[in-house]
Amino acid sequence: MPNYYEILEVSTEATHEEIRKAFRHLALKCHPDKNKxxxxxxxxxxxxxxxxxxxxxxxxxxxxxxSTFQRKSGHMPRWTPPADFSTIYSYEEIKRRYRPSNIGGGMWDISDKASLGMWKATIILFACLGAVVIYILLFS
Known part of the structure; x- marks a missing residue:
């Protein structure tokens, strides 16, 4: 993080007026129109x-x-997030990191199979209920 006080050449206790004056002075000095x-x-x-x-x-x-005080005093750890957040929050990455190493397939494989079976059972149940409703509507 850049030191904004050094850039404007003012102290950390500078007032608004001092900051404004320093900005105007440096902006006029370094303006791109003046330095073609x-x-x-x-x-x-x-x-x-x-x-x-x-x-x-x-x-x-x-x-x-x-933030600069905390960083200088050592109270704030420096952490830079990765550019690709999908690796942090992807289900596959979480499974890979937290898979129990002492279990062959781990609970993840069981839950994957169970959830697949649950979906199949749910689809079959709704298909049967739909067939019963259609039968009642047509033949009653």
Whole structure:
């Protein structure tokens, strides 16, 4: 996470007015229109705008300050989620990770077979009930 205070060249105790002045000064200095054909100034300008958007909003600044404090003090573990969430939440991945190693097929195989049998029984039951209803409607 970038240090927005360093980007705007202000202290962590800077007031809204100091943050605004620093933003205006740096934005004018690094504006892409002033520095034509400079990719570096465009990137720096975007960082300055991002820093100002966070530090000028009270709630966003509070969240930013809390997260950087927690990270510096070691109270917040750094965890980066994987790009593909389907591997975390897929049923097959959960089965693979938590399959009991001491049981041959494990409870997963039993439940899969049982649920397949349950579905077959349910379909047969509804088919029979449907046939009975049709018989009653036609011949009563």
């Amino acid at each position: 054909n400079s990719e570096e100034s465009k990137q720096k300008f975007m960082k300055i705008v991002e820093a100002y958007e966070v530090l000028s909003d009270d709630q966003a600044k509070k969240n930013y300050d809390n």
